[in-house]
Amino acid sequence: MTDGWVDTALRVVLTDVNAGVVEAWRAAFADVPGIEIRRGSILDEDVDAWVTPTNAAGRMDGGVDAVIKRHLGAGIQLRVRRAIEDRFGGSMPVGSAVCVPSGATVPRFVISTPTMVSSSQNVSETLNVAMACAAAFQAVHRQNRKAPGSIRSVALVGMGARTGRVPARVCANLMWTGYTLFHDHWFQDDDELRATITAQLAGIDQAPHTTRVRIVPPGGTPATGAPAKGGAAKGAAAKGAGAKGGAAEGAHAEGHPFRR
Secondary structure (H helix, E strand, O other), rough: OOOOOOOOOOEEEEOOOOHHHHHHHHHHHOOOEEEEEEEEOOOHHHOEEEEEEOOOOOOOOOHHHHHHHHHHHHHHHHHHHHHHHHHHOOOOOOOEEEEEEEEOOOOOEEOOOOOOOOOOOOOOOOOOOHHHHHHHHHHHHHHHHHHHOOEEEEEEEEOOOOOOOOOHHHHHHHHHHHHHHHHOOOOOOOHHHHHHHHHHOOHHHHHHOOOEEEEOOOOOOOOOOOOOOOOOOOOOOOOOOOOOOOOOOOEEEEEOOEEE
């Protein structure tokens, strides 16, 4: 659901210690202005919000979750899990996110979004990264509607690329899909977000491997754009996280995130 309001004035930093992820981002986001890409720890990023890939329960016991919990203290996990309990009854679906105060000056917020249901789950053959990335950016919209201007900058890591074992180029192209949707549409309803993504990405493994997919918002029209440079991702069949349905007939085939 949307009222047509989309806040795009956001500084976005993509940072990861994995050189392969950084290289893949440079290819996937080569034609996207204003994205800062660098190799390093998210802990070094002076931004308003850090995005952390998590599990459905918000247990920050591995990967970037654990790094952030060690840095900010155990209280951050308590806040994340309380938000998940309040909003989802204790289990947050892939394609949703919570935004909580960090308890620190930098960042002021942590956005927690599941790339997997249980810890250390292999999500390399799912759409979970696109779901999680899109949900994280929708959480930015939600927070800024509640407190305008409270998140003007955000840092993300390679979602699912480590613990979830998603290949770097798959990760990069799926994150591109989630990021571009941020500019095109504001979803109040997580179910609508998930349905929109799965309807257009399901079966995308049959598309040419040199393309990315820009999601067409509900009621919208395909956006045009340049194909990804440097080749597209190898990767997974479109299944998991509710990826049912036909191929991406409604999507503009600017990029294909999957190819084994």
